[in-house]
Structure formats: C-alpha cells, structure tokens
Amino acid sequence: QITLKESGPTLVKPTQTLTLTCTFSGFSLTSTGVAVDWIRQPPGKALEWLALIYWDDDKRYSPSLKNRLTITRDTSKNQVVLTMTYMDPLDTATYYCGHKANTYGHFDYWGQGALVTVSS
Amino acid sequence: NFMLTQPHSVSAYPGKTVTISCTRSGGSIASNYVQWYQKRPGSAPTTVIYEDTARPSGVPDRFSGSVDTSSNSASLTISGLKTEDEADYYCQSHDITTRVFGGGTRLTVL
Numbered sequence: 001q002i003t004l005k006e007s008g009p010t011l012v013k014p015t016q017t018l019t020l021t022c023t024f025s026g027f028s029l030t031s032t033g034v035a036v037d038w039i040r041q042p043p044g045k046a047l048e049w050l051a052l053i054y055w056d057d058d059k060r061y062s063p064s065l066k067n068r069l070t071i072t073r074d075t076s077k078n079q080v081v082l083t084m085t086y087m088d089p090l091d092t093a094t095y096y097c098g099h100k101a102n103t104y105g106h107f108d109y110w111g112q113g114a115l116v117t118v119s120s
Numbered sequence: 121n122f123m124l125t126q127p128h129s130v131s132a133y134p135g136k137t138v139t140i141s142c143t144r145s146g147g148s149i150a151s152n153y154v155q156w157y158q159k160r161p162g163s164a165p166t167t168v169i170y171e172d173t174a175r176p177s178g179v180p181d182r183f184s185g186s187v188d189t190s191s192n193s194a195s196l197t198i199s200g201l202k203t204e205d206e207a208d209y210y211c212q213s214h215d216i217t218t219r220v221f222g223g224g225t226r227l228t229v230l
Contacts, residue, residue, distance in 0.1 A: 046210065047212075047224065052219065060219075063121055096164055104214055106157075106171070106212075107157070108167060111164065
C-alpha cells in the first residue's frame with residue numbers, strides 16, 4: 001500500500017526558508033517512471049504545481065517559482081524534500097506531495113497535506 | 121508554458137448532467153493527457169478521470185472525460201448528479217518541462 005505524508009513547520013516568518021519533507025512507503029523512487037511532485041493550495045485558491053523529482057533524479061520546477069525551489073530525495077530514507085526560500089505571506093498554503101506511477105501519469109496517491117502559515 | 125482555463129462555477133439539480141470545460145492556451149490539448157481531480161475541503165484531491173478518458177477503479181461511470189481538438193479543450197461530464205458530487209474540480213495537464221492545473225470549478229448541486 002502506497003502512503004505519503006508531509007511534515008515540516010506549521011509557521012514560518014517572512015524571508016525565512018521553508019523545508020518540507022515527504023516521507024513515503026509502498027514504492028521505490030528508483031523504479032522506472034515513478035515521480036513525486038509537490039503541489040500547494042492557498043486558502044480559497046486553486047491548486048498550484050510546484051516541482052517534481054523523477055526516478056532517475058531528474059527534476060522539474062514551476063517556471064514562476066524555480067528561483068526559490070529546490071527538490072531533493074533521500075532514497076535510503078524514502079523521503080523527498082522541498083525547500084522554498086524567501087517565504088512570503090502569499091506562500092501560506094496547504095502543501096501536498098503526490099505520487100505518479102509513470103512520467104506523465106496522474107497523481108494516484110497523495111499525502112494528507114501540511115498547512116504552512118507565513119506570518120511574523 | 122501553457123494555461124488551462126476552467127469556468128469558475130457550475131450548478132445543476134440532482135439527477136441532471138453537468139459538463140465542466142478546460143481550455144488549453146499554448147499548445148494542443150491533444151498533445152498531452154488531461155487529468156481531472158475532485159477536491160473537497162480538508163481532503164487531498166482524488167482522481168476522477170486520467171489520460172483524457174480513463175476512470176480509476178471505484179469512480180462511478182457517471183463520470184466521463186473527453187477531448188475536443190476543435191475547441192482545444194477537455195471536458196468532464198457528470199451525469200445523474202448526486203449531492204455527494206458537490207466539490208471543486210480541477211483539470212491538469214503537462215508539457216515536457218512542467219505540470220499545470222486549471223483554476224478549478226466549483227460544482228454546486230442545487
């Protein structure tokens with residue numbers, strides 16, 4: 001059974017760096033085609049795709065946020081880490097990680113989401 | 121880069137049929153698969169349609185997807201509406217470098 005769970009701070013101050021961890025089980029991020037993505041949803045707003053990491057460690061980023069995002073993986077811990085620099089109150093959102101079984105597939109499993117509030 | 125545009129909201133009565141559109145600007149809708157997700161408050165999204173027309177197991181056949189190249193859009197159709205269908209629906213697609221979600225459509229079952 002595939003599960004994912006996001007963890008990280010619930011509150012960060014403006015200009016700080018956010019580090020979120022997606023801990024997963026039930027699949028290997030080294031299996032061909034598999035990817036883990038990060039998606040967020042600000043309160044009352046739409047889903048927004050942020051970044052992904054592929055089974056071969058290739059990475060993609062949202063063009064509008066690429067200068068602030070870094071995605072990495074630790075295959076020994078079954079974790080994917082997203083860092084976002086220069087946090088702003090507009091970055092307040094629920095952050096999700098999602099699993100894809102193939103490169104252009106749908107998100108078939110999601111984490112429960114982690115609410116991050118940016119406030120001084 | 122490309123965008124996916126959805127109507128802000130749709131509504132219909134129980135038992136009726138509703139269609140939600142998703143129009144792609146920047147590239148052909150047919151060049152990459154479209155997924156549809158249902159999103160309820162406080163819950164993670166769930167897939168109702170993937171690869172344009174496929175339905176995951178457990179999703180009732182009242183949900184169907186289609187693509188229209190003439191309008192460069194994809195559509196999600198829900199027939200026999202039930203009150204439990206009330207939610208936000210998001211289309212999503214990709215190109216070689218990015219994934220994009222539509223702005224979401226609030227479905228109200230009257």
